[in-house]
Amino acid sequence: MRVQCVICDTIEKIDSYCLQAKRLRNRRLNTYMCQTCHDRIGENTKKRLATGQFKFNRERKKEKHLS
Numbered sequence: 001m002r003v004q005c006v007i008c009d010t011i012e013k014i015d016s017y018c019l020q021a022k023r024l025r026n027r028r029l030n031t032y033m034c035q036t037c038h039d040r041i042g043e044n045t046k047k048r049l050a051t052g053q054f055k056f057n058r059e060r061k062k063e064k065h066l067s
């Protein structure tokens with residue numbers, strides 16, 4: 001079956017009987033992500049976690065300033 005990456009719109013062919021194809025059909029939503037985007041998202045998540053910690057510290061400072 002043909003699947004389209006939700007992020008970069010790349011169309012790829014996957015085995016219609018593989019586990020991933022089964023999952024896509026069950027969900028009815030096309031949530032396929034190509035390997036490139038999958039890897040990029042993984043990196044972004046790591047970065048966001050690092051940034052999130054930084055933001056948390058900044059918010060605490062802001063709270064102190066307001067009170």
Ligand SMILES: [Zn+2]
Pocket residue numbers: 005006007008009010033034035036037038
């Ligand atoms: Zn993609």
